[in-house]
Amino acid sequence: MRGNPLWPYLATIVKIVDETPDVKTFRVVLDDPGARENFRHRPGQVALLSVFGQGEATISISSSPARRDYLEFSVRRVGRLTGVLHQFEEGYKIGVRGPYGNGFPLEELRGRDLLFVGGGIGLAPLRSLINYVLDRRDDFGSVEIIYGARSVADLCFKEELFKVWPKAPGVRVYTTIDRPEYGWDGHVGLVPAYLAELAPAGAGKCALICGPPIMIRLALQELARLGFSPERIVTTLELKMKCGIGKCGRCNIGSTMVCTEGPVFSLARLQALPPEY
Amino acid sequence: MSVTTPTAGTISRPDLARLLAGPAADGRLVAPVRTAPGVVLFAPVRDPGALTLEYVNSTVSPKGCLFPQSEKILGWRGGGPKLDLYSPPEPQPLVLFGVRPCDLRAITVLEPVFGGGYPDPYWRRRRELTTVVGLGCTEPGPYCFCVAWGISPVAAPEADLMLTPVDPGYLVQSQSPKGEELLRRSGVSLQAAGTEPAVLRERRTAELTARFRRLIDPTGVEAAAERLFDHPYWRELARRCLGCGICTYVCPTCHCFNVIDRTAPDGSGGRYRCWDSCLFERFTLQASGHNPRPTRAERLRNRLLHKLSYHRSRYGLEGCTGCGRCVAACPVNIDITEVVADLKGMMT
């Protein structure tokens, strides 16, 4: 039933990567070639994954739009649907609906130096943008990535984090874990503290931040102290969404529907919204 | 909905039964039925005599005919690697009789929600298949305040066929091809209307407006709501709220829904769209455990502000049509007209 925004495209799981004990990245390919053709997403957009029998969940698309032949979703096991999804094997069918949401403001980021601040699974939406930036390296300035997780095992996308991104031109990656661990000689400490320690210059730079609400709140204070202007601090909100198309009335902050007018908001815009997120 | 040259005329009371006899016979008529003392519900009616005309308005709005409380939106068979989807059966064409102007306006209020950027095919299909017969009011109800939103109690463009009670029968105005089709198929002929329909409606609206028990002036409430978002008024108001879904489920303009999957033992199943209520605790609860609206105060504020402010700022249309059902049904007397007066009062 085409032209039905609530009707998911059927997709097949072609590859499953165990990122961490509770995060898996599912690479899926839409079955219908026509659907594959017109499923164009921007970094930071979300899709609603259907696990038939459990329902739908809003997951950010973590693969770069430049890589057109598949989509990747990094899913943390937090509840009923994600629990069942984590038992799925390659070849299984799921549903994909979207892409929804506004995605990162690429026009404002073009030509600027970028600072990515990520925590835990929060790296998933940022990864889509990082890989997009690396696929169009000359369009963007320097790239700094500050990323942390509870432990080494909880670091997502280790392949890219340690092998791919550090080798890319003009990219510096700073990784930290919360508590010291045997065999880890990198930085130890929370992301906001590490951010304060590194003290990247804020003028003219855009900061993109995703992670647990507590990390975002503390990091925002640091970024403000480092001279990042609220217009150029961007984050994504993780509100509950059941339709993704602005009808089910669930993801609103005041009169703003996060699924259609977000989930990416600049700090300036967030501060203008009523405190209800 | 293209409006052809409106044909108008009067019919007698027995004609009304003849008008509805066809649809009733083949089980396509939905009309108000008195199901219990103090309870009138829209229900399928096989014999036109079973419907009631002695009602101010139904207890639950007729919204369910266009946006059902539980609607199967897709089904699937199989599972794992082999799975295919199938569409739900076509909805049945209906004649929805006895819809008051406040509920007719609610259709316009919901149109941008279910139309808009991602047009909803289920709502669209039911709109196409449903012939709506409006019935003008003869008496304002104790809790009605439709005129406060500029709605006339006897006129509404959304109706395919608009009936206005005039002794001894009804003034009938066909306002769409579907309306004309219903008239033609029923064989009821229209006598010449005594007075010009528009003139009659004008007079009747003025007459009725004077007889409303209380009238509110909602102008400025949107700005008040914006400014008073953090005011303790909401927490105080919500102390007595039960957090149930009555006000949202009887309301003609509430459109929030949940999407729920149901599985049969063999793994096949269906996906349902069901009404949901922003008053319920889990409505905005996230898998992480965080809830942007953790207590009844935030939820009650969200429901009331959606009606009085958000709907207008998103779609340029009032979110409330003044039917008064939530005022009548709330077990603890949370009265939206009182909230409007309070909010404006706090601004002066």
Place this chain on the structure above:
Amino acid sequence: MLFQRLLEYVGVAPERLQVRWISGSEGQKFAAAVGELAARLQNLKPDARLRDEP
């Protein structure tokens, strides 16, 4: 007991609910009880009121 009477009250055949007191060591009694329940249910036609339709 209570639930059986409640089922009866709303028009559900009471024999659809069977309760037995069987200890872990009484295997045959358990098998017999289940067999008896199945037999009783055979001649009851399916009750659409008790089956969710997916």
Place this chain on the structure above:
Amino acid sequence: MKEITLNLRARAMELLAGGRVDLVIGYGTGSLPEFVRPVFVDRPERAEELIFNPLCAQNLTKYILDYRDQPGRVAVVVKGCDSRSINQMMADGQLDREKVFLLGINCPGLADPVLLSVAAGRRDWQVEAEPEGFRLRWPGGERLLPRDEFLMYRCRTCEHHNPVVSDVLLGDPILQGETPDRFAEVRRIESLTPEERAAYWDALFARCLRCYACRNACPACTCRECIFDRPEPEWVARVVAPQSNLAYHLVRAMHVAGRCVDCGECDRVCPVAIPLREINRKILKELAVLFGAPTPGTSHPAPEPLATFAVTDPEVWL
């Protein structure tokens, strides 16, 4: 009932001014004369908002749970039927009796708003209790209605005009007299054939909106997380359908079995007037037959029929 209102206000002002309680939960006038609503008085000067009239039907005891984890004491107005909820909530371990001050009211019986609207032929009226009956006034009319014809359904079989537990009594005790048969309607339904019973309840549950007002208003429904809210596991389908509506009401009845104090709130709040209480009353009748149990909450501490075992218990299925 006028002197009850005056006593109530005086006592509330005294409790608040003296710091004995931080909040008084009572009844107040609504947005229109035919409405009454719960009010939460937190300052002595607001005490005159408190009233008591023939429409004060809400069972206010459940609101105590909202203040259970906060410091300070709460006073609540309780009629006879409401006071049974206090005993039951104590038996359920939901209530710290020290933190609650009970303003008991000897209630002669309340008026049924639906019947009053029928009598007035409209819904905008006022009602006052008078010794001979209910004085009904509406714009352009007035009638004195005989009490027992316009009593609320629950009051016609009232077991406790006088509260079973209270810290103070705000009216003069009322002679209880012999309680009429509370299970007449249950017996009528039982007398139907199974098919008729099935059809009777199916027709009622077909109009259930699953708005959960009956659960949210019920003082016996005090689970922190209700099974009907949890999607995992979905014991009862959240999709509104005849099967899940039937399951919802049966499961809820069983969950409050032996704890429902027959206060009638589920009946009153139902927006589509389903006589829900006849399900709970069926269970109350069976409890009386099987265990000789009185209406829960009649006294405290008292053996709870479903929570205690006695050798004399019938063993139908052994």
